[in-house]
Structures are given as structure tokens and as C-alpha cells.
Amino acid sequence: MARSRATRLSRPERAAPWRLALAGLLLALPLTLQALDAEAADASAAGEEIGSETTSSDAERPQGHYALPEEGDIVGQTSTIIAETSDTLLDIGRRHGIGYEEMRRANPEVNVWYPGEGTEIVIPSRFILPPGPREGVVVNVAEMRIYFFPEAKDGETRHVETYPVSVGRMDWKTPLGTTSITQMVKNPAWYPPQSIIKEHAEDGRGQLPSVVPAGPDNPLGSRKMRLNIPGYLIHGTNRPDGIGMRVTHGCIRMLPEDVEALFEKVGVGTQVRLINEPFKLGWSNGTLYVQAYPYLDEEDGTTVERITNALSQVDEEVKGLDYPVDYSRLRDVVEVPGGLPVALEYTAPPKHQQTPKTLYERLELIAAETETVNVQAAIALVKRS
Helix, strand or coil, rough: CCCCCCCCCCCCCCCCCCHHHHHHHCCCHHHHHHHHHHHHHHHHHHHHCCCCCCCCCHHHHHCCEEEEECCCEEEEEEEECCCCCCHHHHHHHHHHCCCCCCCHHCCCCCCCCCCCCCCCCEHHHEEEECCCCCEEEEEECCCCEEECCCCCCCHHHHHHEEEEEECCCCCCCCCCEEEEEEEECCCCCCCCCHHHHHHHHCCCCCCCCCCECCCCCCCCCEEEEECCCCEEECCCCHHEEEEEEEEEECCCCCCHHHHHHHHCCCCCCCEEEEEEEEEEEEEECCCCEEEECCCCCCHHCHCCCCHHHHHHHHHHCCCCCCEEEEEHHHHHHHHCCCCCCCCCCCCCCCHHCCCCCCHHHHHHHHHHHHHCCCCHHHHHHHCCC
């Protein structure tokens, strides 16, 4: 039976000593151990990451609209298409409702501007739903994606709509917290604040006018929704190629067609929750998945701290369950976040390539292959905890 997500903190206040030891051990896993796991992990991932939670009703819904699962936390499916001669990765992403960084992470070996005719392109449109209440609008800035949970009409199945967005760059961070929409305007004029006027001039881009009227040169696009946070909006754009990047002055920027669709379904007073969750966990058909994204800022933690945080969340999720976690796969996802849901259930390789099944057996194997970590002491520390 699928298990719903447990409530958890984004980052533990203080890591237990055994977690730090375990995180260090995960970082120290030798390459030989990785190689032994690779075939089994790849075979498992091939079936799981291209899995589907799409129902027959989803096929009738617009792109990016999915029925909410009765149990579990995952919607959509990862698929592949074949690029045509004139395609760019951005063109393909826009056609499938996927932003720039999402497409780039899912296709790291593909040229963004010229994928090449016949190239197989991964469409990463399978999503673990963000943690917390499934209501109103939720923006996950780490994911650069917005989720809208409309209320179902009588007799209808509840669904979710999800769209790629751009968020604030390093020096103009998108704020976090719970707010609401306070104003909605079609074809808005733009009144650039003095800070942006000054930056524009200092960058050698000329003097901005005090007001930019509605039209093709307006960076707000055709719709704006003001938030109850002074100076911040959800709005469209006249530069759609930038969707899915950290390029805004803190606002949430959407594709023209997406902002117009969302505008018709929300209203003044709609709740908007702004979160920063680079590490999402979710269940589907009894399997635990992780979906990870790069941290927005380097100060958000070292690699060891991120692995420790991941261990804490996974432990909380499987607490009380007899669930075999693949710790090396978890480590890989945290170190190189690819944005695709990855199953965390340990899958045994063929008998001639089997590796130790339990964490303790794996640690003992590491002890025999490395002298850089006091594994026996770490095992004792874990057992005592």
C-alpha cells in the first residue's frame, strides 16, 4: 500500500553524531562498490523513471494537468521524443511545459541550441508533489515550478496543474512564506522601480522609461498577479526563452500561455505558498522515490550536510516500516541532482554480482577496502543509536 508523506522539517537543527558518521561513510564508498551497484541501479531506474502515474482521464486533460492520486505523491510520466532538424532544447521544453534547467539536467549530453535531428530527448514530466497542503498555489523556487490545486466541482476528481517558472537570481532572491494574491491585472503597464532603473543604466543598457505600456516590449507580459508581499508579482513575460532559469528580480515569471491559463482560475485571496525544497520524497505503489534539485545557494550546506539532511528525511519517511533503502543511490542523487524521480528501494543485482544487502554488511565491506574511515567505530556508533 502506498504511504503518504510524513510531515518533516526542511533541515534538521542538529545532526546526530551517527548521522554525520554515516554521511561520511556514504561519501567514502569506493568506486568498486559503485560499479557493482551500477548495473542493478540502471536496470531498476530504467523501469522506474520512465514509469507512469498517468490515468485515462489524464490523457484527456491539457498538458501539465494531472488527476491527484488517491494514494501516493507522484503525477505524470517521464517520456522520450525524437528531435527534428529545426528543434532546440528550449523549443522542445516549451512544447511539453518544461523549463530550461529541467530540460538541461534531463539531457546533459545534448546541445541546447542544436540537439540534432534524430536525437532522443528525455521529457522530465514526472513530478513528486510538493510537501504540505494540496491547496491554492505552491511555488517551489528550488524546482523552478509552480503547482496549482483547484477545488474540485461536484462529481469531479481533484487535479493539479503544474507549470515551469523563472525565479529570483542570487542578488534578487524570491521570498519564501505563505501569502496571497491581492490584485489581478490584464495587459498591465510596468513601472520599473528605481533599483532596476539604476541597474539597467549601470549595465550599459540605457535609460529605462518611468513607465512601459502594455505590449510586446513589456516584461510583465499580458497578465500580472500581485502578491501580498510588497514589490512581488506572478506575471508573464516577453522573453519566454528565460523560463526555467534564475533570472528575475524576485518575481515569479511564467510562459505567456501558462500565465493566461492560471489567471482565469485564481482570484484575489487565493493562497500562495512559496517554498524552497530541493529534496522531495514521495510514494507510489509502495515504492519511495526521491526527486532532487541543486541548492540555490552554496551557503545552504556542504555535501556532507546535504547527505545528512537527506538521511534524516528518508529515515523519518520509512520509520516503522521494513523498507530496504538503497543508500548509495541516495548519495548519488544528493551529490548530482538530476531532477528526475529516482526509486530508493534497494534492488538486489544478479547473484554473480550481489553486494551486501544490509547497511552494516556494506560498511564492513568498505572497512576491508579503505583505511581512511574508522568504519568499525562508526558501525558501533550507529548500533548504539
